[in-house]
Amino acid sequence: MYAPIPALNLLKEFEDSVDDYFAPGFELIAFGEDDGGYPPLSDRIRPFAQANGSGSTYAIWLRDDRADLATLPVLLLGDEGGVHVVARDLPELLRVLASGWSPMCDWDSLDYYDEREEDDGWDPCPENPAFRTWLRDRFGLEAAEDPNAVVRAAGQELREPFAAWIGPLIPDAVGGDGSAGER
Template identity: 85%
Template sequence: MYAPIPALNLLKEFEDGVDDYFAPGFELIAFGEDDGGYPRLSDRIRPFARATGSGSTYAIWLLDDRADLATLPVLLLGDEGGVHVVARDVPELLRVLASGWSPMCGWEDVDYYDEREGEGGGDEGGYDPCPRNPAFRAWLREHFGLEAAEDPNAVVRAAGAELGDAFAAWIGPLVPDAVAAGRTA
């Protein structure tokens, strides 16, 4: 068993069965054994994946004491700074990942962008940061009945709006820079 979250155990099986990225820069790491670069948060987060090739990390935020960890919010811990709520729960993060868009995180905000768009990208045979994304989308449909987020930024903004006050109250005293203008994401 990889994690105390059945959805992440299924994701680990999927990841072990593909030979390339299914979401840009995404790789599962040992569940809860890292502090994501934020040791002051380690008692309330459980890192579980690299979010980017440069070292940003996804972590479960232990917002409360609910037993089903998959229903807790997911944070993005930026490798160059910034901590943001990016999903209300693990299934919502899976939808964001299935978009195939890459996260970019700083202290002020987090934004997902499609690396495949623009010059030389997409269907023209250019760079594809996640060649196994179609297989991941099919897996997400089969196991969870979910579709990829058409606009991952809308998902992230909704999660940030819903959880922003609780997040700011928790993280503000620990990492003041994470609370830019009183609101995140």
């Protein structure tokens, strides 16, 4: 078993069955075995994947004590700084990943690199069509039509509890107005 989250175990099986990337820069890493570069957060996060080719990481935010970890928010831990909410839960992140969305962030912002904007013949990763089929077959989910809107909505919805939690631990992660960094 890869993780205490059935959806991540299924994703690990899928990842092991393909020969190439299925989402830009995304790769599963050892579940919860490090702090994602943010030691003050280590007791409330469980890193699980490389988010992009530059070293940013996705982590489950243990916001509360619910048993189903897949229903907890997902954070992006930036390799150049910055911690941001990117999904309300794991299924939402999978929809964003299937769209070809790739994150870049710093302390003040979360930028969205959407490969679909680069080329009308969009082919983000060789295994993306297989991932989209897998997502539909396993979970009945489709790729997000507007991944940026999904990410922005998650950040807005969780802004206050996120700022209240992270502010005392990493003050740079919270804007001067007490809100989480702008998205």
